[in-house]
Amino acid sequence: MRQSSLIDIISPVMVGPSSSHTAGAVRLGLLAKNVYDEPIEKITFKLYNSYAQTGKGHGTDKGLLAGVLGLAVDDIRIKDIFNSDIAQSIDYQFEYYNDFNRHPNAVDFIFEGQNKMQISGDSIGAGEIAIRKINEFSVKFTGKYNTLLLVYKDVTGMISKVSTIIQAENVNIASLHCDRSGKGETASMCICLDGELQKEAIDKIKEIDHLNMVRYVRKLGN
């Protein structure tokens, strides 16, 4: 049986009007930005289905942009974000789609800067979110756990090398999700952790051969 938390029931403090369409959008933006983790020059938001249809009335577009700019769900600047100074620093645009293969509240973030990255996520209800895809790889994390994301050349022993370093830190792995574009090609690993990884451990992981990308994404505050 699911064991929810009593604090979750009487929170979060958030800017309205909708936990899935406003707070969820902010959290998706925050998490996506933390995954990209580079200066953003341009960002395109693709909103799907209910996000596309009722997003305007719910401030979904404002929430997504605010999140990408690092604002928390209770930041009153969200309401007027398009006119705020911090929004002038980046180039952003919104596109709207209907696609029945996607979640009702789905969004793609296309980040452009030194690198280009596409991140897809869903707002799955009550402000809860899930990141589903990074570029061509499927992932699954929710911002509730500290998460380690790796993209690497598909070689044997990668999981054990990484998990050995995590184990040495005495941190428990809550979930592990792998994907790859083909045998021996590029692969991805998404590890949700119960605890906190120290910088030294992350540096050690970065030294492993065949890695293309390492991101340590901290869990979201609220």
Next chain:
Amino acid sequence: MNINTFEELETVCSKTNKKIYEIAQENEAQKNDISVQEVRQVVKISLEAMKEAISAGLHSCEKSYSGMSGGDCKKLQEKFATKSSLLGVIFEKITTYALATSEENARMGKIVACPTAGSCGIVPSVLVSVAEEIQADEEEQINALITAGEIGRIISNKVQLAGAVAGCQAECGVASAMAAGALAQLRGENIDNILSAVALAMKNLLGLTCDPVCGLVEVPCIKRNPFLGIHAVTAYELASAGIKSLIPLDEIIDALEQTGQLMSPSLKESSQAGLAKTKTGIKMEKNFYSRV
């Protein structure tokens, strides 16, 4: 200690001779690996934000982005200023505080989702109004809010508190049940009466659908909040007289779950039926989408 049902909660409370909030805050502290004081601190932040939302809402008549809401709270306050409520000050406070909070939500103000944004006015309106009138101190208010949270938590073990999953019975319905429990706690009722208040409030809202016009959290959501705040008081009054629900609370939650499953998806936040698809609802939708 895992508590998944109200029966378990009752057993633990009577065995340990503790109140619902005591058990709840201990368990929450343990689960999150923090102290009871830290749990109460987090709850206090929610409580304060609830009061800020009420005060912001009472002083604003700004419309929402859609233009469908904003201004009713002011109207109600003006009415009560010239002609007081038949039911007294607490009625006036609950209805205006609930409208204040919900209108504030619709205009992208800061609120506390409790349990959701659409139902954000119900628990605060009851808790804050009564606390003001009986001069309950902050600790007592926190106790009541923790009680509300524990009630919502146990229900959410079975039913996801989302209109899209189980209709508005699972949002505003559950909020009203939480408010009834919080009020009973605030009034010093015993656990039997607290849970009776929850049961009576919940039972009476089974079947409540979610059919918001334009898919926005405004019609019927906003005005539903003051109604269900008062509804919680009715449940509390009956329960404190010793009136019991003949169907036990856990079974009411089973019925809530089943009703949610049987409810047509067209009435679960998809705006495909009900109020959203009335002649006027459709007209409002057309107007709104031609504008955005």
